[in-house]
Amino acid sequence: MKILVPIKRVPDPQTNIAVRPDGTGIVTDNVKFVINPFCEIALEESLRIKEAQGEGEVVLVSIGGKECQEQLRTGLAMGADRAILVVTDGPLDPARAAEVLAKLVAQESPNLVFLGKQAIDDDANQTGQLLAAMLDWPQATFASKVVIGDDKKSVTVTREVDGGLETVAFDLPGIITSDLRLNEPRYASLPGIMKARKKELKEVPLAETGVSAEPKVKQVKIEPPPKRQGGRKVETVQELVNLLHTEAKLI
């Protein structure tokens, strides 16, 4: 099976995010960037599918500046076979990113596109679904379990939804987006890192894909959220329950 895995470069989830005073973006100095955790889970699952089948190809894609090479090399070191970087000046919104991916799907003809359910920067949760609609493919978002059919022509996916777990199935090709509990991604091994240096990382300028960089959703301004005042401590359980009763009037 051939699996296309788009990965996004995002700030490390452990970093403190600060807004630039002019409200145009976040402060990126001294911020560590990583593969979006959900994309990393999608990559791990794709590698496991390939390993279980003993054949196939896992192709990485990233869309962004040249610095995304770093995350693609990490993905190659984890075990992906090759990588494509669609080079843009700035970030694309989910709609444009999905258009780029649709072009690559037309060229690469994967059986499956495996994405993360959301990127932890814009928290949009759209790209996989947009791509599925563009291609008129079936989708299973928020996957916590993925079982490929014995004939490799279908897939059954358990999804984390409101009120429980839902299972859907469809014939490939299709789209899956990963939730957090699908797996625990591996670390790149030293031999993996060595091998990754020799793997193909092809750069494609955005212009070559014919996709416009013009966003469908325009960012006007970003701001820090209002600060919540907290910090008051109570000494005992009695005091706590008493305050919740008499002051907050909630119990």
Next chain:
Amino acid sequence: MSKTLIYIEHAHGKMQKASAVAVAAAKAAGGDLTAVVLGKGVDTVAAEAATLGVAKVVLVDDPRLEHYLADIAAQAVAQVAKAEGATTIIAAATAIGKDFFPRVAQLLEAGMASDVTSIGTDGTIERPTYAGNVVSRVQIATPIRVITVRGTAYPPVAPGGAAAPVEKVALAADAKSKMRFVEFAETKSDRPQLTDAKIVVSGGRGLKSGENFTVVLEPLVDALGAAMGASRAAVDAGFVPNDLQVGQTGKVVAPQLYIAVGISGAIQHLAGMKDSKVIVAINKDGDAPIFNISDYGLVADLFKAVPEMTEEVKKLKAS
């Protein structure tokens, strides 16, 4: 006047409260409101939606819509949006809204803003990004706008108003799904829904086991008549089911009272609860970040404090 179409979600034959929040957001944005209900044998849902102060309800009742499936649901909503000439299409940012609304956007060649907290009459939309560390103000640049609304963004519109007409519309003959529904393993609970409850008690890794959730935390949850939530760490460890997760990638709640027990207060958890009216934290580590945002913090061993609190609450309720 511009036309807005609101997707009404339902489960077990009842409208989801989050959809009444979506209606409230649509009202705040202005325009003529139409609701759309999809399913099989869902007249009662349509009747309930008709009392939310909308001008009309479009009901698409079809065996192909018996089980929710993203692709055909998107086709149905796009069909109705086109027929109605709607320029704004809104749903609640529930698991279902998040799952299929991007497909609706694509079918209508519309830009989409997800999980928004406010829609202004001037078209400015606010949405939290970076796990709630940032508020992004955006404008959708396409003629048609598709939006999902966070369940805590507006007070829900109460049903019970004058009933608007319900119009039955046939699903297009060529509408079809490429997906098959297999099963739904429901997490059964007699407690209030996490996203509707006035009080939420959440447990974290500090609880140490699923059994402790049952014997230590649940008595407090029930004494307060609360809903139960959890941190990602508690869900990942298998202490409680996935749909209790509160946070950036789980549920977003804003109850009157949120009690965090044995939860450190990672930014991804705060993203799902920091808009609660009153926050209580119980944690044995006085430096835990949860105390920076809690209104009442108790530095204590939860295994001692929680049973004590349960007794105090019971005493208070009995008096």
